[in-house]
Amino acid sequence: MSNRILLVEDDLALGQQVVDTLSQAGFDPHWVQDGDAARGLNPDDYRVIVLDLMLPGTYGMDLLKRYRTKSEVPVLILSARDDTADKIRGLKLGADDYVTKPFFPEELVARIQACLRRPNLVGTVRLVVGAIQIDLERREVTTSDGTLSLTPVEFEILALLARRKGSAVTRDALVDAALDTAHDRSRRTLDVHISRLRGKLRSDAAQLETVWGIGYRLSEGS
């Protein structure tokens, strides 16, 4: 079940295209073409459900309601309609996201990955991003070069970036979270701290990326 994805889509051409895309992206798609057949399936057998709304047999919204009564599995709606009421209803019924047709295959994969990415960081004390490991309780950072000695500001910057690994974090958010309000809170100061942090990360410095127009991102690295 690790990468199993349920696709409920009645259109043969689109369904086949999505199956191919998901397979290429490393998922294991299970394609069902009508709502009635999808009713009997156990949603917990899948990591994500991709659900078309206009289906023969059971209407997609009814399927969603049915799945939500017994499972918390992420559900992504595929909607041909550009209709706000449908999307809102779907989200209220417990859908995690939606993709409006037409869509690029990569967009669907990105939305599925976003559904799978939502981590629960509540109570997390240890963050791991590639070679960088952060112990939030002991305020200790280890890289492939060993344990680092970071200033409190550098630690806060790295911890915030690690909590949101793979996502770009704005300079303003980093300034707010890490810099002392009583001292210099300018972006320039932040850039200086980042520069020092990169220096300390040495061989893992490439994981700390500058994101044009936004700020910085801590990626898993190569």
Added chain:
Amino acid sequence: MKLRARLALTLGLATISLLVLLGWAQSRWQSQLRVDALAEAAVHRMESGGRERCEANPERWPGPQGDRGARRHPGPSRHRFPRHRVFAYDADFQSRNPDNPVFPPELAQQLAAGRDIASHRAPSERRTQVAVRMPWGEGPCAVVLMRAKGPPHWFSGAVLMPAFLVALVVILVALFAAGPIVRRVRQLTESVRKLGSNSEEPIRVEGHDEIAELGTAFEQSRQTIHAQLASLREREAALRNYIANTTHDVMLPLSVLQGHLVSLQQRIEAGETLDAQAIVPSIEESQYLGSLLHNLNAAARLEASEGLAHKDPIDLNRLVERVVDRHRPIAKRKQIALEVGVPERMIEFPGDLTLLEQALGNIVQNAVRYNEADGHVAVVLDGTRNAWTLRVVDDGPGIAESDRGRVLEPSFRGTEARTRHPHGMGLGLHIASDVAKRHGLRLTLGDTDGGGLTVELRFAQRDT
């Protein structure tokens, strides 16, 4: 049955019922008066010497008698006694006079029950019988029976005939009086019939009564129906116009797309080796087609209403990520770095999900579409739910300052916007501008440091 006949018949029947009821009440009242008068006559007769004569010769008293009475009582009573016959009986209701009738058992029963005066009037009989127990209560003349004709029964012709005559008169009067009403109803009917033929003639019925009110109600309905019909016609025309424009707008990029595909086919047939970049214009054009249809849909919705049809809490972080994910494939193919930054805490904002997504999508699409390879586009959401900023920053060619005001005109006609820049930035930014305005957002265009365009959507909650 016609209204006039129905009205006359109703009034006639009501009159008959009323008169019969009055006749019945009057008959009851007269019967009671007659009983009282007969009882008074009996007492008066016996007390004014009748008792002595009766007891002296009970076998013959009162002797041959015609109907007596019908004369004014000499005593205090003001009643005129009805013409009557009198008979005497002892306390056991037996008479010494063999010519007297047998004492009526109905009256005997009432007197035996302790009453001093008993009366009876059978429906079939046209007379009233009253028996009075005399104060002395003994002897051959202890009970006196009085018999008198009338009064007429309520069911008799004497009561019913006048009732029918009056009813007939009422019916005739009603038939005559209903004439003007019927004429006005016919006039109203004619006017209402004309509604079906789509006549513009207003419905008018003079007067201040219910028929006039009915006419006014019909007129109001006529006006409402006409307004709705006009609106429907207008919408139908708009729909036809929309379909015609959409067809025109879609045909253009579709032709371009077909041109790209044919060109690709010809190059492949010519043995040319194509790289992945060769297909990018076709993909871009297909994306533009989808976006154009969404925009036309959004434009139609914006034109159809002044405000927002939907207002739901929207997760802006998710919306921004979704829009960026949608444009990432085309950005990747164009070798443009498309980045997104959202705050850690979710920003919720009440609005129309589809319109906001379309608005942001248009801005991002423009930023990607008009940028060059190795260019950058960043979408940044910052702030809190009470004050947030959404910026789309690019290092593309930008928009000349002189053109910025025009593309952000607060209102627009879809057709005008489409025809002005059918293949350009016009419609997308117009929609974004209109959507922003309806959501209370401030949309500004500015320069990016180092060159390019920065489009900013800003929300700040007003202090109330």
